[in-house]
Amino acid sequence: xxxxxxxxxxxxSFAAPFALGVLGMIICERSGVLNLGAEGFVLVGAxxxxxxxxxxxxxxxxxLVVSGACAALLGVLFGLLVATLRVNQVIAGLIIVFLAxxxxxxISRNMGWVNKPFSGLGKLDFGxxxxxxxxxxxxxxxxxxxxxxxxxxxxxFQIINKTNLGLMLRAVGESPEAVDAAGGNVTLLRFGAIVxxxxxxxxxxxxxxxxxxxxxxxxxxxxxGWIIIALVIFARWRLWRAMVGAVxxxxxxxxxxxxxxxxxxxxxxxxxxxxxxxxxxxxxxSNVQSGGREGAPSALGRPYLREERx
Amino acid sequence: xSVAKTLVGRRRAxxxxxxxxxxxxxxxxxxVSVLIGLxxxxxxxxxxxxxxxxxxxxxxxxxxxSPKNLSAVLVQSVPLxxxxxxxxxxxxxxxxxxxxxxxxxxxxxxxxxxxxxxxGPEPMRLVLMFMAAAIGGIGWILLPAILKIKLNIxxxxxxxxxxxxxxxxxxxxLYGSWRDPLSGFPNSQQYDALEVFPLLGWQSLNFSMVIxxxxxxxxLWLFIFSRFGFVLKVLHGNSEMARSxxxxxxxxxxxxxxxxxxxSGICGFVISAGIESRMTQSFFVGFxxxxxxxxxxxRDNPIGILxxxxxxxxxxxxxxxxxxxxQIPFAMVQxxxxxIVMCVAGSEFFIRYRIxxxx
Numbered sequence: 001x002x003x004x005x006x007x008x009x010x011x012x013s014f015a016a017p018f019a020l021g022v023l024g025m026i027i028c029e030r031s032g033v034l035n036l037g038a039e040g041f042v043l044v045g046a047x048x049x050x051x052x053x054x055x056x057x058x059x060x061x062x063x064l065v066v067s068g069a070c071a072a073l074l075g076v077l078f079g080l081l082v083a084t085l086r087v088n089q090v091i092a093g094l095i096i097v098f099l100a101x102x103x104x105x106x107i108s109r110n111m112g113w114v115n116k117p118f119s120g121l122g123k124l125d126f127g128x129x130x131x132x133x134x135x136x137x138x139x140x141x142x143x144x145x146x147x148x149x150x151x152x153x154x155x156x157f158q159i160i161n162k163t164n165l166g167l168m169l170r171a172v173g174e175s176p177e178a179v180d181a182a183g184g185n186v187t188l189l190r191f192g193a194i195v196x197x198x199x200x201x202x203x204x205x206x207x208x209x210x211x212x213x214x215x216x217x218x219x220x221x222x223x224x225g226w227i228i229i230a231l232v233i234f235a236r237w238r239l240w241r242a243m244v245g246a247v248x249x250x251x252x253x254x255x256x257x258x259x260x261x262x263x264x265x266x267x268x269x270x271x272x273x274x275x276x277x278x279x280x281x282x283x284x285x286s287n288v289q290s291g292g293r294e295g296a297p298s299a300l301g302r303p304y305l306r307e308e309r310x
Numbered sequence: 311x312s313v314a315k316t317l318v319g320r321r322r323a324x325x326x327x328x329x330x331x332x333x334x335x336x337x338x339x340x341x342v343s344v345l346i347g348l349x350x351x352x353x354x355x356x357x358x359x360x361x362x363x364x365x366x367x368x369x370x371x372x373x374x375x376s377p378k379n380l381s382a383v384l385v386q387s388v389p390l391x392x393x394x395x396x397x398x399x400x401x402x403x404x405x406x407x408x409x410x411x412x413x414x415x416x417x418x419x420x421x422x423x424x425x426x427x428x429x430g431p432e433p434m435r436l437v438l439m440f441m442a443a444a445i446g447g448i449g450w451i452l453l454p455a456i457l458k459i460k461l462n463i464x465x466x467x468x469x470x471x472x473x474x475x476x477x478x479x480x481x482x483x484l485y486g487s488w489r490d491p492l493s494g495f496p497n498s499q500q501y502d503a504l505e506v507f508p509l510l511g512w513q514s515l516n517f518s519m520v521i522x523x524x525x526x527x528x529x530l531w532l533f534i535f536s537r538f539g540f541v542l543k544v545l546h547g548n549s550e551m552a553r554s555x556x557x558x559x560x561x562x563x564x565x566x567x568x569x570x571x572x573x574s575g576i577c578g579f580v581i582s583a584g585i586e587s588r589m590t591q592s593f594f595v596g597f598x599x600x601x602x603x604x605x606x607x608x609r610d611n612p613i614g615i616l617x618x619x620x621x622x623x624x625x626x627x628x629x630x631x632x633x634x635x636x637q638i639p640f641a642m643v644q645x646x647x648x649x650i651v652m653c654v655a656g657s658e659f660f661i662r663y664r665i666x667x668x669x
Contacts, residue, residue, distance in 0.1 A: 036466060081652065085659040090406060090466070091606060095652050098599050102645030109639045110358065218641075223474045230467050269482035276471040283468065287461045307325055307663075 007251075007258045009137040012146040013211060015250025017042075017204040019149050021228040022235060022242040023156060024200030029237060030160065031193035032173035032299035036093025037078055039225025040100030041071040041198045045205025047104040050216035051111060053118040060121035064145065064206045071202020072195050074100060079194040083187050086303035097225075105218045113216050120214040121145070143211055157239050169193060173297030176304035186304050201225070223276065230279045234286045236295025245282075252278055326664045336661055343657035347650035354645070360636050368635075369628040379627060381513030387623035388522045389581050393601025394619050395529050396573035398610040402533065402542050403566035404549070409454060409469025410574045410598035412476035413447040417575025418582045419483065420446030422498050422589045425505045426488070435504055439579060440521075447575020448568045450476060455567040459560040473598070484591050498582075498589040507584045518584035523616075525573065530612040542566065577601075596644060603651045622647065 021042060028035045045067035052063040074096065081092040108114050121143055124130075129140040160166040168189055172179045176186045208224070209216050227249065235242035256271055331339070355365055373379045393410055400407035407413075420442035424430065430438045454468040484496040491499060507516040533539045545552040545562055552559060577597060582589045600622055608614030629643035 081656060085656045087655045087658065091651075091655055094408070094599075094602060095648055095655065098603070098644060099648040099652065101599075102641045102643075102648055105641030106639050106645055109641070223471070226467055226470050230471075233464065233467075267482060269478040269485070273475045273478045276474045280468060280471050283463050284457065284461060287463050305325065305663075307327055 003258065003262055005134055005137060006261075007254055009141055010254040010258070011247065011250040012142045013250075014253040015246045016146050016149050017207045017212070017224065018228060018231060018249050019153070019204075019243055019246035020145075020207065021201050021204035021225070022231045022246055023153065023239070024197040024202075024204065025228055025232045026197075026235070026237055026239060026242060027156070027160075027169070027200065028193050028197030029232060029300060030173045030297055031169055031190045032176060032297050032302065032304070033082055033190050033194055034089040034093065034301035035078075035194070035197065036090060036229065037074075037096030037100070037225075038093075038201055038228050039221060039223065040096040040098075041074060041201035042205035042208070042221045042225040042228070043100045043104045043219070044074050045071040045202030046209045046220050047108050047113070047205075047216055048202070049206030050118070050209040051108065051113050053120065053210065054113050054116050054216075055111060058119060060119075060210050061144070063210045064121075064203055067206025067210070068199040068202040071205065072199040074202075075195040075198025078198065079191040082303065083190040083194060086305060089301050089303070101219065108216055108218070115215065115217060117215045120209075121211045145207055145211060153239060153243060160239065170297075173299055176299055176302075180304070180306055186306075190304075201228070204228070227275060227279045230283050233296075234282050236286075236290065237297065238295060248282075249275065249278075324666050324668050326666050328662060328664045331661050339657050339661050340654065343653040344650060347646075347653035350649050350653075351646040354649075355632075355638070355642070358636075358638055358642070360632060360638065364636070368631050369624065372631070373624055373627065377513055381515050383620065383623045383627050384519060385514055385516065385585060386626050387620045388518045388584060389577050389597055390600055390604060390619035390622050390626075391522045391615060392525060392573055392577040392580060393597045394604035394608065394615040395525055395612065396570045396577060397601040397605035398608070398612070398615060399529060399532075399566055399573060400570035401605055401610055402546055403563050404546060405455070405458065405563055405567050405570070406466045407451065407469055407567065407570050407574075408466050408598065408602065409451060409472045410570075410577070410601050411594045412469070412473035412598075413450045413571045413574030414578030414581070414594040414597060415473075415476040415480050416446040416450040416578070417443035418446075418578035418589050418593065419480065420449075420575065421579040421582060422488070422501075425501050425583075426499055428502075432504055436507070436583070439505065439583060440576065443575040443579030444572035445575070447571040447573070447578070449571075451567050451571030451574070455564055455571075458567075459563055480589075480591060484589070488589075490588070496591055500588045501583060505583060506587050507580075516584055518580040521576070521580065525576070526612045526616050533610075533612065538562075538565075574598075574601075599644070600647060603647050606651060607654060 021038065024041070025035055025038060048070035049063040049067035052066045053060065078092060078096050081087040081095070082089050123141055123143050124147075126140040130136045132140070160169060168179060168184055172184065172186055172189045179189070180186050204224075205221060208220060213220060231242065231245040231249065234245045252275060256274065259266065259271070352362070352365060356362060373383055393414075396410050396413075397407060421439040424435065424439045424442050428435075450472060451469070454463075454465050454472060457463040457468055458465045481496075484498065488498050489495070490497055507518045509516050510519065533542070541552075541557055541562060544555065545557060545559060549559060578594060581593045581597075586593055604615055604618045604622060608618045625643055625646060629638070629640055629646075632638040632642065633640050
């Protein structure tokens, strides 16, 4: 029972970065832009959040905003490549990952941010509510971002599905020709979606350092960006399915330290493989279910240029 | 559209599709974009505290004038070349093999298994290790390839996830039963003399150079002169047409990915048997990404890959001395690669379109 409470109360903080990242990916990809740069945006967010806390003082919430902002800046570059210059979206995404790996490693070393622990963002305390046995630590013992994430999901759902802006976003991912003919600005819409998406991917990265690890080392995201991309396929580009996927991965990641704590002896490196193996299995499962592209925006990965319209 | 219709007074910019550019004009655009990329990189390096004359010395003078450094560049270019070939071969079948590093790990593991268990007759040892490396690489790409062919599972993500799995398995070996019994360090024991490539007699240049040149020629033959290369060209150009011509696409993709995996495995092997004489826990780092960028810059052309990988190797060797003498992190090399490729990728826009100012 104690094991179960511990485990369940740890899930939200493992699920939150996945949830935020998948949200960013969905915003970007619903506009028809294939984003393989997720790992890069996550890395930049993770480093800039940590950098703010180490170099400029203890403002954890500001650090998360800075994480998002720096990733959004990289998003501007990605937007320039794919929305303006119409570079092949696969190549552009990979370039973003390489660039971010080099950049974060270089900056963090030059600034002396590597391996410096900081206090980061702690859990909220609701007083009596948090002391309720079993339910208290699970529902009322999380950090602020976990609750904000649920709120952000609700708002994003409303915007994407209930507003004109959301309609334009979805339309540009399904048929940019139609949006162009209706007088919408395809490049601007895609650019906006990329930058906003990059912001949330950056916040997800920031969460990894500011809330979870409270330290920065090179490549701390450990492939979570790629897991996020796989989760988008699992979610079929729908927000609430994305939340389910994020919680599922939160369960798995939260289980790993718990198993060691209760003394289950497993070869260490095989346990560390687990998230990647599960991601592969999830991809197999969702493709067997739906062929892999069900729910994908029709124009995903296709650059749009009015002069090349067929 | 913001780009197509930037209103400037009464004039407006409009995008037009160009007539296909001539080879000369195309090369000129390419050259300019590479120069822009280099200029940006030089600016970053100067901002990090390396003077321009030092850069000139480290990257050009010391490499051209010193046979020792020149041979170091050539030795370094071998694995880059093979990684570039591995990426290019897969790209020809529209299979994005991002898992080169994982396949390198399993290639090296297979070769090291032969080496530390002293399998096979001694004169054949290197040949056996070569074949084991190829098979190890094929083994590690087989699952993503089959998942792609049978279930249409995105190979970019699956090959990449396999990298992380391979890396953890490598650590499992090196921190476990394969740890060097002599030093206690987490790398394999040193290869015997007959398990490393023989030197060619000039500086540090070794037999792996011959292997890589042979592989370049082989891929060149495959792409340009073989019947299989023609099938690949059809498949690359138009997969619908390939299907209606009766080409068994699944089989072609399987063969091509197997070749890509084999090349990656060999790439891991030439590093462990040609450069480090053992299997370390970081021998593969960066080669997968470099391979992809090299193949992209060379437009999948084997001769182009040969040239670009020597240039990349110059960057690596120059970067190593910057690391030693100026404390510039090695990540700078990766950053420069990414910047140059970004400029080249962006330049295609100007090859395809013209911005016309309309009144």
